[in-house]
Amino acid sequence: MASVNILSTRGLTKIYGGLAANEDVDFDLQRGKVTALIGPNGAGKSTFVGMVSGRIRATRGTVVFEDQDISALPAHERIRLGIAYTFQITSIYAGLSLYENVAIAARRRLGSSGRAVRSKVEAVLDQVGLRDRAEQIAGDLSYGHQRVLEIAMGLAQDPELFILDEPTQGLAETEVDDFVSLIKALAGETTILLIEHNMDVVMRTADHIHVLDMGRSLASGTPEEVRANAAVQAAYLGSAVDA
């Protein structure tokens, strides 16, 4: 039987010069849930997901995914195992159509089989509500739709684990609502690790929250538990988590 945790880190540490961007982070990600990773600016969230996705090499510690130690694997091998990661900065191909963008992502997992890629692209564009725009050039889309396209590109790789790095950053309020609905619709289908500054989005979507502060784990629990945690409130100076 598959274990409850799809991903676990133990003692995960990244030292830059004299600075510990992450220090001894123990983290468990429950399968099929939405887990938010939060923390004040500079807490180490990007460094942590960089080490999980393989973009950043850990100084020490382990990353276990689906019971396999992947600590030494390069990023492309982790993608092949089912870890998808949307970058904070839009990573779409602006000169290509939506269809082509999603097809490029689908081929990473499915190879060059035309039929399989085509049906995957169509299914994913349907799922995120962009099917009507398949032939549009990605660079002509609104910023909000470009972010949704990024999600589609992640989904096209059939991720076991989908890491969403600040997906609502720069979105208008109505677009944020659409995003919340999309994340909720994806929950259960895949496991989501959400890095998000917008506490309202976190509280509306997350089953579980893990808090980093100054590179270390500060708290971990349900949204209610984390919201009530005095150390978390102090780290945020009582502001953001009250949202």
Ligand SMILES: Nc1ncnc2c1ncn2[C@@H]1O[C@H](COP(=O)(O)OP(=O)(O)OP(=O)(O)O)[C@@H](O)[C@H]1O
């Ligand atoms: N390549 C690097 N070289 C040196 N220091 C770095 C590097 N990347 C990150 N840091 C430092 O590590 C710490 C954690 O940064 P990180 O970007 O992981 O935090 P974060 O929680 O993602 O921040 P934010 O919420 O502002 O995106 C910060 O003090 C940052 O300045």
